[in-house]
Amino acid sequence: MKESDLYLPLKQYLEGQNYKVKGEVCDCDVLAIREDEEPLIVELKLSLNLDVLLQSVDRLSLSSVVYIGIPKDSKAFKKKRKLTVKLLKILGFGLILIDVTKNSVEVVLDPTEYKPRKIKQKKEKLLAEFQSRIGDPNLGGMASKKGVLTSYRQKALKVAIYLQEHGDSKASAIAKDLDEPKARDIMYNNFYAWFDRVGKGIYSLNSKGKEEISLWLEKKSSF
Template identity: 25%
Template sequence: MAIERETELYAPIKAHFTRLGYEVKAEVRGCDLVALRPADSKLVIVEMKKTFTLPLLLQGLERQRTGAEVWLAVERNRTKKGAHNQRFHELSSLCGRLKLGFMTVTFYKTKAPVIEIWRQPREGAAAPEPAVPINAEELRIAELPPEDGYTLKEGGRTRRGAKKLLQEFEARSGDYNVGGSSKRKLVTAYRERSIQCALALECGGPMSPKQVRDLTGIPNAASLLRDNYYGWFRRLQRGVYALTNEGSSGLAQFPEVTRTWAARFEWAAGRASGSEEHERSELR
């Protein structure tokens, strides 16, 4: 079954790396999928396209500058026999020479997607024949045994761009995007911090930057309010900011992020309220 958009590749590939113990997030600094394994700090980047193209190959080579393990992923469409982008053994050999991993995803109408690992991201590593599927209810994966890849521990194989990639990855509270997305607003770490500030102002009314910082825990809350990149904040007077109509709309536009932080703020507010009540009882 042919897919319509490359975003459809994201869910099965994310599930694959999640099963291997990775934390996965989409659209991190332009990468379709970034996975980080907490156990050993191993970093993986996956670039996805419906078909294998030269831009995809060049994109993979560019991502290698980060020092991460880089994979290319495309759909395996069973109806396109003989097409140049279906010559997977030759494409696998090419990826092997360039030290890129290569995987395909096959979709079915009534079955779960199947991921096939054609090449590990190391030179000359050929994949075995596809394994027997696990079961019909799970993603079925044919893969090589895990190989040690690049890690980004201090003093390791850190390369240009790796620090910023990890900072953006770790600054996000969850995976709110879909890999391969285009022409849609992404939830970046900066946008998430702006949502936190907007939520604080919506819940507590006009506040000073210090009050917003204390509630959200964002060290640079003052600069976010002052720069007002999205037009969500307005200055009422010196040292006091309020939420604009655009800010309220922004919260509604990203409901999943808003719900996540609203629950955390509610917990923090309850904790603060309990602390104040304890202090009053001590005085009595």
């Protein structure tokens, strides 16, 4: 079992509670938003260990509603359930057990009130990434963060696909056709080294771009 296997049953459960859910948003395994409530964050792990506790402590700078999600059949948790729940209460975390085979979720503990100092800029970045990302292209709990499709990469891919289909094009035309005001900045800054400037305001997709976007096209339906 992989940590990402826990994501879809959890997402289905939270969506049933009227949350909007996305995976791998600014290093949070799962981020769920419901109206004007505090963001709900879930860190997924195959066992409850120090690493996930430390990750959850870090998430408290973003929201006071932080859960840890583990498999329901976790032997280590069953052996020390009472003490584990007590520890999580002290720390202010919630606990969710996820049964992948039955596609079910059990909320063992809700977060208790805890008010650490919030870092406003980090929280704003978190919510901005959630709102600007199109669809939900990433499975929460992915082992490699390098494969995460961020909102910026989604925009860059839209521009790259446009150039692949239309050939060398003016930045102004791309911005207009895609309704993407940052199209020129994306090509000019060229963060992924996909674009070449071939004239005044005119850009092309280079060989590196053609090669790398093909690896992302399987996620094209998400953006």
